[in-house]
Amino acid sequence: MKRIGIITSGGDCSGMNAAVRSATRTAIGHGVEVLGFRKGYLGLLKGDYLEMTSREVAGILHRGGTFLQSARSEEFRTEKGREKAVQRLKDLEVDGLIIIGGDGSLKGALALHRLGVPVIGIPASIDNDIPFTDMALGVDTALNNIIYAVDCIKDTASSHDRAFVIEVMGRNSGYLASMSAIACGAEYAIVPEIECDLSDLCNQLRLRWEEGRSNAIIILAEGAGHAQNIADTIKDAIGFETRVTVLGHYQRGGAPSVFDRLLGSRFGNSAVEFLLAGQRGKMVGLICNAIVPTLLETVAVSEKRPQEELLGMASVLGI
Ligand SMILES: Nc1ncnc2c1ncn2[C@@H]1O[C@H](COP(=O)(O)OP(=O)(O)O)[C@@H](O)[C@H]1O
Ligand SMILES: O=P(O)(O)OC[C@H]1O[C@](O)(COP(=O)(O)O)[C@@H](O)[C@@H]1O
Ligand SMILES: [Mg+2]
Numbered sequence: 001m002k003r004i005g006i007i008t009s010g011g012d013c014s015g016m017n018a019a020v021r022s023a024t025r026t027a028i029g030h031g032v033e034v035l036g037f038r039k040g041y042l043g044l045l046k047g048d049y050l051e052m053t054s055r056e057v058a059g060i061l062h063r064g065g066t067f068l069q070s071a072r073s074e075e076f077r078t079e080k081g082r083e084k085a086v087q088r089l090k091d092l093e094v095d096g097l098i099i100i101g102g103d104g105s106l107k108g109a110l111a112l113h114r115l116g117v118p119v120i121g122i123p124a125s126i127d128n129d130i131p132f133t134d135m136a137l138g139v140d141t142a143l144n145n146i147i148y149a150v151d152c153i154k155d156t157a158s159s160h161d162r163a164f165v166i167e168v169m170g171r172n173s174g175y176l177a178s179m180s181a182i183a184c185g186a187e188y189a190i191v192p193e194i195e196c197d198l199s200d201l202c203n204q205l206r207l208r209w210e211e212g213r214s215n216a217i218i219i220l221a222e223g224a225g226h227a228q229n230i231a232d233t234i235k236d237a238i239g240f241e242t243r244v245t246v247l248g249h250y251q252r253g254g255a256p257s258v259f260d261r262l263l264g265s266r267f268g269n270s271a272v273e274f275l276l277a278g279q280r281g282k283m284v285g286l287i288c289n290a291i292v293p294t295l296l297e298t299v300a301v302s303e304k305r306p307q308e309e310l311l312g313m314a315s316v317l318g319i
Helices: 016-029 041-046 079-091 103-114 139-160 175-184 198-210 227-238 248-252 258-276 296-300 308-317
Strands: 003-009 033-037 049-052 096-101 119-123 162-168 188-190 216-221 241-246 282-287 290-295
Touching: 003 016, 003 041, 003 103, 016 033, 016 096, 016 258, 041 079, 079 103, 096 103, 096 258, 103 119, 103 296, 119 258, 119 296, 139 162, 139 175, 139 216, 139 241, 139 248, 139 258, 162 175, 162 227, 175 188, 175 216, 175 308, 188 198, 198 216, 198 227, 216 227, 227 241, 258 282, 258 290, 282 296, 290 296
Parallel strands: 003 033, 003 096, 096 119, 119 282, 162 216, 162 241, 188 216
Antiparallel strands: 033 049, 282 290
């Protein structure tokens, strides 16, 4: 291979820059040129790229987001769009592509692989909903952001005897909600994977209220319910004064944690090594602390569910 491309696609997350830097420098170390396409599949379709040098990726390791920028592209979802992307790669004499992104971007990577493009995917999404990797890039930093915010809210909740419903990200994934509930000692986590019985939640909070616990933290994954409705239901059922905080995109930014810097560096390095060694249509994943490649075909048809024992632990520790 003489020239490869790199893109960051879908929801951005901290650690993407570490992966771009590592992949770029690994390729350059092998004498391979690197093009960094801007804004994910959008830049690929437009032919909007940067010629990546070792200097180009200097000073980005500690920065959140992605300096290549990210986007969601409707055109790439169409067959015509993907054929245009393949032609663009041929015109630019790009022999292989590293795709850093979430579940959707990795499905796009599989589509390109089926069209004959040598691709390796890197899982990057704060949702941690991608199978065949214990952790995706960005998850650890997002969790650290959340626990900082929840700890702050706990101080004010206890000062005023209030219950807070704190909405965290995860439209279809309860990972951030359940793990942050354990890490912050929240009373309850509401996740999309498990039906929430609001009357049961209120009964439990009432028991605690009667025992003298006059504040509560309920962490809600954004896809699992409406924060204000839940807060109103708790207020009506128990008499707790309630407040809602939506953490929103704050969770996705900020300097990557040590874990995400190391993971991004390992993913970027292995992705290029695998690509140059002739592996095709695979995703690198972290499994039992080793970087393991899995076929994108397998990743696409598999589902990652939150670990039942951790969800159970979240409810037991909230007592
Ligand atoms: N099934 C699919 N086939 C082809 N391309 C896809 C598919 N799903 C997503 N994509 C492409 O990947 C982009 C990012 O996907 P999205 O789901 O929005 O984010 P993420 O990768 O973070 O999950 C989409 O805008 C689209 O261009
Ligand atoms: O960036 P947007 O368009 O506001 O989307 C928000 C969604 O992106 C995420 O932050 C990350 O999801 P993806 O990595 O799959 O894009 C979700 O938790 C959230 O629901
Ligand atoms: Mg996604």
